[in-house]
Amino acid sequence: MTNKDPRTDIPKGAKPSEQIMTDPSKASERMRAGSMTLTLVPWVVAAVLLAILPQLFTNNSALTIMNQMSITIVFALAYNMLLGQGGMLSFGHAVYAGVGGFACMHIMNMSDFFASIPLVILPVFGGLFGMGLAMIVGSFSTRSAGTVFAMISLGVGELIAACSVIIVAFFGGEEGVSGDRTYAQPFFGVEFLQQEEVYYLTAAWVIISAALMYLWSRTPVGRMANAVRDNPERAEFLGYSSRWVRYYSFVASGFFAGVAGGLFAINYEILTEENLNTASSGVILLVTFLGGVGFFFGPIIGAIAFTLLQTVLSLSTELWAFYAGSLFLATVMFFPGGLAGLIMMHVPAFKLGKAGKLVMPYIKTLLPGAIGILGLAALVEMTFHYRHAATGDDEMTIFWTTFDSHSLMPWIIAGALTLIGLGIARATAPALKDAWSEANSAGGAS
Amino acid sequence: MSTPALELNGLKKSFGKAEIIRGIDLSIGKAERHAIIGPNGAGKSTLFNLITARFAPTAGTVKLHGENLAGLEPFQINRKGLSRSFQITNIFPAMTVFENVRCALLWSQGYKYSFWHLVNKKRDLTEGADAILDKINLLERRNLPAGTLSYAEQRALEIGITIAGGADVIMLDEPTAGMSNTETDYITDLILKVTEGKTLIMVEHDMSVVFGLADRISVLVYGEILATGKPAEVRADAKVQEAYLGAALEAEH
Numbered sequence: 031m032t033n034k035d036p037r038t039d040i041p042k043g044a045k046p047s048e049q050i051m052t053d054p055s056k057a058s059e060r061m062r063a064g065s066m067t068l069t070l071v072p073w074v075v076a077a078v079l080l081a082i083l084p085q086l087f088t089n090n091s092a093l094t095i096m097n098q099m100s101i102t103i104v105f106a107l108a109y110n111m112l113l114g115q116g117g118m119l120s121f122g123h124a125v126y127a128g129v130g131g132f133a134c135m136h137i138m139n140m141s142d143f144f145a146s147i148p149l150v151i152l153p154v155f156g157g158l159f160g161m162g163l164a165m166i167v168g169s170f171s172t173r174s175a176g177t178v179f180a181m182i183s184l185g186v187g188e189l190i191a192a193c194s195v196i197i198v199a200f201f202g203g204e205e206g207v208s209g210d211r212t213y214a215q216p217f218f219g220v221e222f223l224q225q226e227e228v229y230y231l232t233a234a235w236v237i238i239s240a241a242l243m244y245l246w247s248r249t250p251v252g253r254m255a256n257a258v259r260d261n262p263e264r265a266e267f268l269g270y271s272s273r274w275v276r277y278y279s280f281v282a283s284g285f286f287a288g289v290a291g292g293l294f295a296i297n298y299e300i301l302t303e304e305n306l307n308t309a310s311s312g313v314i315l316l317v318t319f320l321g322g323v324g325f326f327f328g329p330i331i332g333a334i335a336f337t338l339l340q341t342v343l344s345l346s347t348e349l350w351a352f353y354a355g356s357l358f359l360a361t362v363m364f365f366p367g368g369l370a371g372l373i374m375m376h377v378p379a380f381k382l383g384k385a386g387k388l389v390m391p392y393i394k395t396l397l398p399g400a401i402g403i404l405g406l407a408a409l410v411e412m413t414f415h416y417r418h419a420a421t422g423d424d425e426m427t428i429f430w431t432t433f434d435s436h437s438l439m440p441w442i443i444a445g446a447l448t449l450i451g452l453g454i455a456r457a458t459a460p461a462l463k464d465a466w467s468e469a470n471s472a473g474g475a476s
Numbered sequence: 477m478s479t480p481a482l483e484l485n486g487l488k489k490s491f492g493k494a495e496i497i498r499g500i501d502l503s504i505g506k507a508e509r510h511a512i513i514g515p516n517g518a519g520k521s522t523l524f525n526l527i528t529a530r531f532a533p534t535a536g537t538v539k540l541h542g543e544n545l546a547g548l549e550p551f552q553i554n555r556k557g558l559s560r561s562f563q564i565t566n567i568f569p570a571m572t573v574f575e576n577v578r579c580a581l582l583w584s585q586g587y588k589y590s591f592w593h594l595v596n597k598k599r600d601l602t603e604g605a606d607a608i609l610d611k612i613n614l615l616e617r618r619n620l621p622a623g624t625l626s627y628a629e630q631r632a633l634e635i636g637i638t639i640a641g642g643a644d645v646i647m648l649d650e651p652t653a654g655m656s657n658t659e660t661d662y663i664t665d666l667i668l669k670v671t672e673g674k675t676l677i678m679v680e681h682d683m684s685v686v687f688g689l690a691d692r693i694s695v696l697v698y699g700e701i702l703a704t705g706k707p708a709e710v711r712a713d714a715k716v717q718e719a720y721l722g723a724a725l726e727a728e729h
Contacts, residue, residue: 248594250587257579260568266550267528267560269583269641278589 072327073241080233084226093225099337100236101293106318106329107243108286113315114323115247116279117259118172119180121311122187123287128306129163129190130156130288132201134295138209149214149222153235153292160288164281172276175262179276187311194303206302209295222296232293239286244326246282255279316358322368331369349414353407384469391465395458402451404429408444479542481506481645481675482527482558487536489519489526489699496522498699499536504692506644509676511686514696515720520679521563523696524649527677528560529553540645555583559643563650563679565630569623573614573633576622577605580640605640611670612636628659632666639670646671648678652685664688687711695720 083096105127112118134156138144171182194201201207211228212221220227246252254275258265262272295301304310313336321332336354343350365372379385408428415426415435424436433440480503489497496519504510512520525531527538529550538545540558548556568576578595581604587593595601609615612632617625622633631651639646651667652660664685667676680686686693687707694704695716702720703713710716 245594246591248596249591250582250593250595251589251591253575253579253595254582254589256571257568260570261566263530263550264562264566264568264637265579267554268580268637269551269554271549271551274589278591282591 073237076240077237080237084229090225093229095337095341097225097229097232097293097297098341099334100232101290101297102314102317102333102337103236103330104239104293105287105290105314106321106333107240107326108283108290109314109318110323110326110329111243111246111255111279111283111286113318114325114328115252115259116175116255116276116283118175118276118280119183119315121180121184121315122190122308123183123283123314124308124310125187125190125306126160126164126284126287127291127294127314128301128310129291130158130160131291131295131301131305132207133159133288134292135207135209135299135301136200138211138213138295138299139207141213144213145215147215148217149211149296150217150231150234152211152214152296153289156292156295157285157289160291161281161285164284164287168277168280168284172280173273175259175272175276184308187306187308191303191307194306201303201306202301204303206300206304208300211296211299228297232297235289235293239289240330243282243286247326251275251278316354320358320361320368322370322372324367325370325374328368328370331373335369347411349410352410379469382469382472387469388462388465391458391462395455395462398451398453398458399455400451402448402453402455405444405447405449405451409441409448412440412444478506480504480539481508481541482677483539483542484527485537485539487523487526487538488534489522489531490534496699497526497533500696500699500701502694502701502704504675504677506675507673509671509689509691510678511690511693512677512679512696513681513683513686513693513720514702518696519699520696521649524560524647524679528558528647554641554643557643558645558647559638559641560647561634561638561649561651563653565627565634567622567630567634567637569621571622572619573622573625574605574609574618576633577608577636577640578602580637581605581608584641608636608640612666628655628662631655631663635663635666635670639674643674645675645677648676648680650679650681652680652682660685 084093087093087096108127109120109123112120112123130153134152137147137152137155167182167186171179171186195203212223214222222228222231247255254265254270255278257268258270258272258275265272265275291301291305294305317332317336318329319332320336321330322328339350339354339357343353347353361368367375376385376388379388411428412426412435419426419435424434425432426435427433482502482504484500484502487497487500488495500523512523514520522531526533527545529545529548540553540556543556545553545556568579571579578601581601582588582595585598585600585604587595587598587601606615606618609618612635614625614629614633614636617629622630625633635648635651638648648667652663655663660682667678667689676689678689680689690707692705693707693710695702695710695713697719703710703716705713
């Protein structure tokens with residue numbers, strides 16, 4: 031993408047409209063021309079960030095988490111090509127990533143061929159296999175969107191996951207397929223023995239894939255995917271077959287899901303049935319929705335947040351999935367735009383220069399709210415410990431505090447924190463609401 | 477005369493036992509403005525849906541410029557130069573006004589299912605869409621989500637989308653339904669302007685619009701055409717007077 035965009039001189043081109051081209055439309059021209067430069071900024075920031083992150087977090091487990099995030103980002107963005115941009119709810123999208131990944135594992139195990147290609151291009155093969163499968167499945171699943179599509183995706187997902195124990199030659203049965211990435215042709219002397227080298231490979235693929243998927247959404251077929259999502263019938267009467275538009279989105283999404291699978295293969299050097307099954311498909315739906323389907327960058331935020339939950343939270347509690355599930359529920363019920371929607375909600379207030387007015391009300395409501403939620407989490411953890419710890423093991427530690435889960439005092443404290451925290455949050459909520467409408471109204475006190 | 481723009485022969489449609497369209501023969505010439513009127517439930521919208529392949533006819537044929545449309549999908553018919561609007565506003569409400577029109581231009585400008593063009597970089601699309609917006613007086617609204625427009629503006633946008641692809645046969649289903657008098661006048665002028673030199677087929681309830689716009693009128697009653705002719709002839713027709721127009725014209729005054 032470049033800056034030298036011819037659009038700044040559009041008013042000249044649109045001759046007939048010259049007379050009525052008043053200020054508002056000129057302002058909009060400026061805004062659009064500006065947004066072109068603005069669109070480049072996030073990409074540069076992301077690339078720089080990806081480049082310097084390993085310098086900030088140097089240990090291997092941090093690199094593993096970041097790799098995991100990157101893979102999830104590519105997969106979630108691919109998934110959102112269907113869900114957010116095409117309006118297709120898939121319950122079985124893990125199979126395209128999985129099949130792409132398995133294909134890459136087999137290529138790793140073809141020693142002669144693998145030795146002749148650099149590892150960096152391996153995800154392309156993953157993409158091609160994911161795309162191939164999507165071309166076959168899409169030929170019948172994209173006939174309609176909605177429930178029919180969702181059911182077919184679920185059926186195909188189950189079917190292919192079941193194949194993993196039937197077609198052992200490809201899926202490797204219960205042990206899966208493993209390989210060694212270092213047998214590839216060295217890439218400028220790099221053999222990818224180090225975790226950090228794998229990180230940079232993955233990071234490069236994240237940027238490339240994300241950029242390509244973003245550009246896709248700007249092409250005629252990408253724009254029509256939105257149109258078909260919103261109103262398939264109208265799209266038909268504009269000369270487009272809804273079905274073919276959906277098909278192309280589906281195939282493209284299959285490609286990038288396969289790329290994510292290929293990156294998984296490179297990182298973990300093993301693929302199993304787990305990469306294909308419905309649980310994995312469910313996770314990517316959760317990640318995408320958590321991040322927000324309405325914005326291109328939503329799934330990226332979702333992938334980062336979810337991976338952090340999954341890795342960091344799972345270190346401190348066995349119940350991390352419970353909290354992830356609660357967060358997902360809260361997202362669906364209270365902020366269906368996801369995390370991206372929450373962020374973008376604040377743009378008008380920033381544009382009006384009134385975002386500062388929200389800081390204090392936010393602190394007054396969200397801080398007690400957070401304390402209340404932590405108190406609630408403490409109660410959940412204590413109940414879990416009370417029910418499941420071995421007999422005699424009464425001691426537990428949460429929030430750096432060790433106490434006896436069978437005595438009364440901790441329960442009273444946690445219960446009180448919950449009630450008081452949530453109580454204050456509830457009492458201050460109306461003030462926050464007022465501050466919100468004040469910050470979002472153009473007029474009023476300046 | 478040359479081939480008619482649209483020709484219907486023995487067109488029938490039944491839903492179960494109910495016969496909604498009971499054999500329609502109609503020929504509409506090039507650049508003709510043709511209105512279809514009739515009481516509620518006469519089958520006007522069904523007729524529209526049969527012509528545009530939203531429904532498959534039970535019997536009979538539809539010919540566009542002499543070509544039989546049997547078995548074609550709506551998008552294929554659209555590509556042959558027939559475009560329609562809907563009785564209930566049918567736009568892309570979440571997209572901007574500009575984007576609505578640009579989507580309507582994509583196919584006719586030859587972009588098809590391209591994923592190697594970036595729409596923002598295509599001057600033909602931007603200028604074309606702006607020219608249409610100018611025509612329908614929505615240029616100042618171009619960056620608003622279409623769903624936030626007023627009802628009359630949404631109807632105007634729908635007409636814009638309908639004509640954007642450059643189709644030469646335009647079908648409008650009750651373009652002025654639910655509008656105030658000023659809005660109706662505005663839309664009528666708009667229709668006259670944008671369908672210049674094109675074939676227009678419209679369903680309309682407002683008799684002042686019909687008699688102001690149409691070159692010829694067909695009266696549809698119970699799935700059959702009672703009369704077709706110039707506005708004055710139709711107005712004078714005794715059968716029409718009896719079946720429909722008498723009551724409709726009376727209601728006007």
